[in-house]
Amino acid sequence: MFRIATVFAALSALPVAAQPQEVAGVAARLEPEIRRAMLDGNIPSLTVALTDRQGELWSGAYGHSNLWARTPASTRTVYLIGSTFKAQSTVALLQQMEQGKFALDDPVSGYLDDFIIRGEDPAHPVTFRHLLTHTSGMPVAFGPHTVWGDTSPLPLEEYLRDSLRVDTPPLAGVVYSNMAYSLVGHLVEEFSGVPYREYIRGEVWSPLGMTSTEFNPSPATAERLAVPYVPHEETGRNTPTQRLKANVWPAGIVYGTVHDQASWVRFNLGDGSRGGARLLERETLDEMHTLQYEQFAGEPLGGGWGYENPGYGLTWWVSTRDGESFFAHSGSVPGYTAFASGNRTRGFGVAFLTNGHRAHPHLVRLTRLALDLLAEELGESR
Numbered sequence: 001m002f003r004i005a006t007v008f009a010a011l012s013a014l015p016v017a018a019q020p021q022e023v024a025g026v027a028a029r030l031e032p033e034i035r036r037a038m039l040d041g042n043i044p045s046l047t048v049a050l051t052d053r054q055g056e057l058w059s060g061a062y063g064h065s066n067l068w069a070r071t072p073a074s075t076r077t078v079y080l081i082g083s084t085f086k087a088q089s090t091v092a093l094l095q096q097m098e099q100g101k102f103a104l105d106d107p108v109s110g111y112l113d114d115f116i117i118r119g120e121d122p123a124h125p126v127t128f129r130h131l132l133t134h135t136s137g138m139p140v141a142f143g144p145h146t147v148w149g150d151t152s153p154l155p156l157e158e159y160l161r162d163s164l165r166v167d168t169p170p171l172a173g174v175v176y177s178n179m180a181y182s183l184v185g186h187l188v189e190e191f192s193g194v195p196y197r198e199y200i201r202g203e204v205w206s207p208l209g210m211t212s213t214e215f216n217p218s219p220a221t222a223e224r225l226a227v228p229y230v231p232h233e234e235t236g237r238n239t240p241t242q243r244l245k246a247n248v249w250p251a252g253i254v255y256g257t258v259h260d261q262a263s264w265v266r267f268n269l270g271d272g273s274r275g276g277a278r279l280l281e282r283e284t285l286d287e288m289h290t291l292q293y294e295q296f297a298g299e300p301l302g303g304g305w306g307y308e309n310p311g312y313g314l315t316w317w318v319s320t321r322d323g324e325s326f327f328a329h330s331g332s333v334p335g336y337t338a339f340a341s342g343n344r345t346r347g348f349g350v351a352f353l354t355n356g357h358r359a360h361p362h363l364v365r366l367t368r369l370a371l372d373l374l375a376e377e378l379g380e381s382r
Contacts, residue, residue, distance in 0.1 A: 022377045022378055023050070023057050023058050023377070023378070024058075025373075025377050026050065026057075026058070026370070026373045026374055026377050026378075027050075027058050027060065029373055030048075030366070030369060030370055030373060031060070033365075033366060033369055034046060034048065034060070034062055034366060035062070037359075037362040037363070037365065037366050038062060038063055038356075038362075040362060041356055041359045041361075041362035042231055042236065042238060042356065042357075043063065043337075043354050043355075043356030043359050043362065044063050044064055044065070044067055044226075044227075044229050044238050044354075044355050044356060045061070045062060045063035045064050045065045045073035045077065045226060045354060045355050045356075046061070046062045046063055046073070046352060046353070046354045046356070047059070047060070047061045047062075047073055047074075047075050047077055047079070047257070047258040047352070047353045047354075048060050048061075048258060048350065048351065048352050048366075048370075049075065049258045049259060049261065049262035049350070049351050050262075050348070050349070050350050050370060050374060051262040051263075051265055051266045051269070051348070051349045051350070051351075052266075052269070052347050052348055052349070052374075052378070053266060053269045053270050053347040055266070056259065056262050056263075056266075057374075059075040059258060059259065059262070060075065061073040061074050061075045061077065061258075065077045065224075065225075065226035065227065065355060066226070066227045067227070067229065067238060067240075068227075068240075073226065074224070075257065075258055075259060076212070076224055076257055076259070077224050077225075077226050077257065077353075078212065078217065078221050078222075078224045078225045078226065078255050078256065078257055079225075079226050079255065079256070079257075079258075079336055079338065079353035079354065079355060080228070080252075080253070080254070080255050080331070080333055080336040080338070081213070081252070081254050081255065081256045081261060081331050081338045081353065082252040082254075082330070082331020082332050082333055082336060082337075082338050083178075083251060083252040083329060083330060083331040083332070084252070084261065084264070084329050084330065084331040084338050084339070084340045085251075085252045085254040085331065086181050086251060086252060086315050086329065087268075087288065087314075087315040087316050087329060088200065088204050088205075088264065089181060089184050089185060089188065089200065089250060090132055090184065090288065090314055090315040091204050091279060091280060091288075092188045092192075092199055092200055092203060092204055093128070093132075093184050093187060093188050093191075094280055094284050094288070094314070095203060095279065095280065096187070096188065096191040096192060097128075097284070098280065098281060098284060099191075101191045102128060102191070103128070104127065104128050104129040104132075104314075105127050105128070105129055106127060106128060107125035107126065107127055108125070108126050108127060108128060108130075108131065108183070108187070109122075109125055109126065111187065111190070111191075113190075114157060114161060115157075115160055115161040115164060116164070117138075117164055117165060117166055118164065118165035118166070119137075119165050119166045119167065120166050121169060124169045124170055125170070126138075126166060126170050127170070129292060129314070130170045130171070130180075131180045131181075131183060131184060132180075132184070132292075132312075132314040132315050133174075133292045133293060133296075133312045133313075133314065133315075134174050134175060134176050134177050134180065134312060135170055135171050135172075135173070135174055135175075135293060135296065135312075136166060136170055136177060136180050137166035137167055137168040137169055137170050137172060137175065138164075138165065138166055138167070138175070138177040138179045138180045138183075139165070139167050139175070139177060139179055140175065140176055140177060140178060140179070141163070141177065141178045141179035141182075141247070141248050142178055142246050142247070142248055143159070143163075143246050143247025143248060144244045144245070144246050145244065145245045145246065145247075146242045146243065146244060146245075147242070147243040147244065147245055148243075149242075152245065153245050153246060153247045153249055154247055156182060156185060156186055156189075156196070156249075156250065157186060159182065159247045159248075160182060160183060160186055163179065163247070164179065164183065165179075171293070173296070174296050174312070178246075178248035178251035178252070179248060179251075181248070181250055181251040181252075182247070182248045182249075182250050182251055184250065185250030186250075188200075196250065197215050200215075203279070204279065205260075207274055207275065207277040207279055208260075208263045208264060208267055208274055208279075209260075209263050209274075209275070210256065210260040210263050210264065211260070212256055212257040212259070212260050213254065213255065213256035213257070213260045214254070214255050214256070215249070215253070215254055215255075217255050221255060224257075225255070226336075226355040227240050227335075227355060228240065228241050228242075228243060228333075228334060228335020228336050228355050228357075229241065229335050229355055229356070229357060230334055230335055230357040231357060240335075241334050241335045241357075242334070243335075244333055244334065246333075252331055252333070253333075256353075257353070258351050258352070258353045261338070261340055261351035261353060262349070262351045264340065264351070265340050265341070265342050265349035265350070265351050266349060267279070268285070268288075268289070268316075268327060268342055268344070268349070269342050269344055269347050269348070269349055270285075271285065272284065272285040287313070287314060288313050288314040288315065288316055289313050289316055289318055289325060289327050289344060290313050290314075290318065291309065291311045291312070291313060291318050292311070292312055292313060292314065293311065293312070294309075294311075296311055296312070297309045297310060297311030298310070298311070301317045301328070302317075302330045302332075302360050302364075303330060303339075303360025303361045303362075303363060303364040304360075304361055304364050305317060305319075305328050305330075305341075305360075305364045305367070306319040307319045307320060307321035307326060308320045308321055313327070315329070316328070316329055317329055323345070324343055324344075324345035324346065325343070325344045325345050326341065326342070326343055326344070326371070327341065327342055327344060328340065328341035328342075328364075328367065329341075330360050330363070332358065332360065334357060335355055335357055336353075336354065336355055336356075336357075337354050337356050337357065337358060337359035337360060337363060338351075338352065338353050338354070338363075339351070339352045339360070339363035339364070339367055340352075341367045341371065342371070343371050343374075343375065346374075346375050348371055348374040348375060348378070349371075350366075350367055350370040350371060350374075352366065352367070
């Protein structure tokens, strides 16, 4: 349920330049469309946060994170953020690039000591840029394991040694690859000399204030964890589904809150720094948000997202409209759908987390509306 008190609690933390009545106007116009999307998409609960470059503007929570217990969702409810994490891992890898460890167009194989990329043609090697644009030829991959099942994901290095391969030459097309981002995780660990999870916590999440984002939920996080739901095949009623781990866990088996997701979006609206800490040089962050391969652009991305010439930057989906630059990425496993997006030109962004199944088209529609309302109500770049 929409809560006016929640709106004004959020407004109390606004930067001086923001006008509470304007943000409240955005929320009031967005809220009925959120309700409609939840009905149309059979979404049990949804959390949303709007942000500009300075800070979070507003957040809201709707529906129930646990249908059986009738637990109302909160903006502190924890959801699986899925592949919205991929670009966070990309920041970690690009930090290593800025330290001179590699160049984007270097062949990756030259940096692998313990295993090979099976099927790779040395005359057409996989590069770091290929990994970050889903043009490496590596397969989708997933390797699910139920959280309370009898099996568990292999150690990352063992998984890659056994499974790393290409099915097609690089640049043969765009094939969304979780395996590629598992390799990204391994490379971050090798270049930095720090365990991957520890590196992400210390060099990405901590500087951005993402204190409720975790690879494995802590007891305190688990207490706030939304139940994943999928529609029953016959009745269409939402039914709880298994929680999953995966062999490719660095590709997006990560949990967090919408406030942390807003912090992540906010970083991408800026210049590579946050709170006095510089995570990336401006030019590197700009490169993440720049279309990399024109020949693969033009088709709408997940859920129909995109304006003019949508395609891949370095991990981010990127697109333009009337000269303005947009970015987005979804995240999805059974029972959870996440979406993060922003208008870099104007400096507004939005994050959604849900325990709805395959809700991408509905979140895309809400994202478009939210960004347009922010531009209309709050004006030019902040």
